[in-house]
Amino acid sequence: MSDGERIAPAQLGLGDMDPEEFRSAAHRVADRVADYLGELERYRVLPDLEPGEIRALLPQAPPQSPEPLDDILDDYARIIEPNVTQWQHPGFMAYFTSMACGPGILGEWLAASLNSNVMFWKNAPASTELEERVVEWLRAMLGLPDAFDGMFTDTASVSSLLAIVAARHAVPGLEATDRGLGGRAGVARLRLYCSTEAHFSIEKAAVVSGIGRSGVRRVEVDEDYRMRPDRLTAAVAEDRAEGWLPFCVVGTLGTTSSTSIDPAAALAAICEREGLWLHLDAAYGGTAALVPEMRSLLAGWERADSIVVNPHKWMWTPFDASLLLFRRPEVFREVFSLVPEYVRASATDAAHNYNEYGIQMGRRFRALKIWMMIRYFGAEGMARRVREHVRLAGRFAAWIDEDPDWERLAPVPLSTICFRYRPRSLAGRSHEADVARLLDTWNQAILEAVNASGQIYLSGTRLRDRYAIRVALGNLRTEMTHLERCWELLRAASQALDSRA
Ligand SMILES: *Cc1c(COP(=O)(O)O)cnc(C)c1O
Numbered sequence: 001m002s003d004g005e006r007i008a009p010a011q012l013g014l015g016d017m018d019p020e021e022f023r024s025a026a027h028r029v030a031d032r033v034a035d036y037l038g039e040l041e042r043y044r045v046l047p048d049l050e051p052g053e054i055r056a057l058l059p060q061a062p063p064q065s066p067e068p069l070d071d072i073l074d075d076y077a078r079i080i081e082p083n084v085t086q087w088q089h090p091g092f093m094a095y096f097t098s099m100a101c102g103p104g105i106l107g108e109w110l111a112a113s114l115n116s117n118v119m120f121w122k123n124a125p126a127s128t129e130l131e132e133r134v135v136e137w138l139r140a141m142l143g144l145p146d147a148f149d150g151m152f153t154d155t156a157s158v159s160s161l162l163a164i165v166a167a168r169h170a171v172p173g174l175e176a177t178d179r180g181l182g183g184r185a186g187v188a189r190l191r192l193y194c195s196t197e198a199h200f201s202i203e204k205a206a207v208v209s210g211i212g213r214s215g216v217r218r219v220e221v222d223e224d225y226r227m228r229p230d231r232l233t234a235a236v237a238e239d240r241a242e243g244w245l246p247f248c249v250v251g252t253l254g255t256t257s258s259t260s261i262d263p264a265a266a267l268a269a270i271c272e273r274e275g276l277w278l279h280l281d282a283a284y285g286g287t288a289a290l291v292p293e294m295r296s297l298l299a300g301w302e303r304a305d306s307i308v309v310n311p312h313k314w315m316w317t318p319f320d321a322s323l324l325l326f327r328r329p330e331v332f333r334e335v336f337s338l339v340p341e342y343v344r345a346s347a348t349d350a351a352h353n354y355n356e357y358g359i360q361m362g363r364r365f366r367a368l369k370i371w372m373m374i375r376y377f378g379a380e381g382m383a384r385r386v387r388e389h390v391r392l393a394g395r396f397a398a399w400i401d402e403d404p405d406w407e408r409l410a411p412v413p414l415s416t417i418c419f420r421y422r423p424r425s426l427a428g429r430s431h432e433a434d435v436a437r438l439l440d441t442w443n444q445a446i447l448e449a450v451n452a453s454g455q456i457y458l459s460g461t462r463l464r465d466r467y468a469i470r471v472a473l474g475n476l477r478t479e480m481t482h483l484e485r486c487w488e489l490l491r492a493a494s495q496a497l498d499s500r501a
Pocket of ligand 1: 155156157158199201254255256281310322
């Protein structure tokens with residue numbers, strides 16, 4: 001067949017793909033995806049690539065005339081699919097899990113076909129009301145009170161930014177929303193508090209919202225990497241005495257490095273006493289609350305002014321979906337509801353006009369994929385899966401603890417383990433600094449060796465200036481066998497070091 005024959009008639013006209021052609025192509029894409037998900041493990045989780053290799057396979061200039069769909073799909077299968085880092089792979093244990101479950105992928109596909117832009121009710125009635133319902137469902141599934149309203153955003157970074165801007169707006173007499181912060185005599189510098197372990201998105205939010213990086217005060221953590229409430233209290237008092245204007249505390253429930261959980265109840269008590277906005281970044285850790293017996297880890301989080309939990313992390317939702325919950329929706333509306341006439345004409349108070357609560361006017365229809373996922377698994381089914389990940393993490397932690405040549409570097413409250421290789425043979429060595437450097441080098445080498453296997457992908461972090469390897473669980477496809485494989489690879493890499501030493 002010549003290329004000319006493989007070009008569909010619709011490609012030569014003025015309109016879109018023909019529905020029947022779409023149907024047959026869609027069946028092929030469905031088969032491709034099912035094969036991909038079924039045979040993920042034939043791919044390296046971390047592809048072996050140098051920067052620029054993929055660009056070199058892609059033509060420099062765009063095609064001027066139509067190309068056969070077969071060729072496009074073939075190139076996808078040949079160039080793209082094998083050469084992404086496989087976030088869906090059961091051996092992906094780096095960072096935090098961010099996998100897309102089957103019902104979520106289907107929901108994403110349906111949402112793409114509707115292309116419903118959830119800016120305000122009139123333009124998106126069913127999608128707006130489904131978002132309202134799904135936010136209520138998740139709130140209930142997390143055990144949080146009805147007092148929280150909320151919405152979906154793209155990422156935790158943006159959810160936290162919106163919360164911090166709302167917190168800034170809520171400072172009495174500041175009028176930052178209307179008057180800005182610069183060039184105003186008699187206005188104190190705003191101060192925001194988070195722990196030394198908080199995610200860098202909080203600092204970015206401070207940059208964007210005019211607080212500035214120096215307006216962020218990092219509060220010390222305890223031996224388990226949790227924010228110390230006594231240090232927070234002292235910092236607020238010290239800042240007030242020096243003329244700062246404290247306005248917001250950001251606690252982290254499940255820090256990125258060690259998954260430590262700041263004491264939410266103690267932070268809430270301080271914020272209530274000091275008149276500060278409490279925002280809780282539970283992007284990863286909040287999902288633990290799907291399991292009723294784990295909620296005590298987060299006790300007190302229900303007293304926050306705002307909370308972020310990412311369904312696109314440990315809740316298996318295709319990227320992106322971040323849940324932002326807040327107690328005072330009116331504060332968000334006061335900041336973000338700059339509604340022009342053509343939008344106001346269709347506004348109604350009986351339903352959310354979601355563009356009035358955040359930066360974006362146009363918004364993706366994220367609720368559909370989450371609704372499909374919750375219905376497919378059921379709330380109990382989701383809790384069962386989270387519980388299993390915590391169980392697997394406990395098993396892995398026990399292997400580390402039982403092996404005298406390895407040591408755990410942080411508690412494991414959730415599904416992530418931080419540890420390092422530290423052979424017994426080093427015990428008697430004097431020069432502490434040399435040993436510390438040696439351990440860092442060895443553990444980095446172990447991590448690289450495991451990642452080079454293509455079967456398992458791990459990340460590293462620094463905890464108290466010690467290099468730590470991280471195993472983060474939460475992928476629905478990860479089973480005990482993958483965990484065993486990971487442990488085997490780690491030990492084999494450490495033995496290879498020993499034989500070189
Ligand atoms: C992953 C993570 C973030 C950033 O999440 P995005 O959705 O990628 O912006 C922020 N905070 C914590 C604690 C995280 O784990």
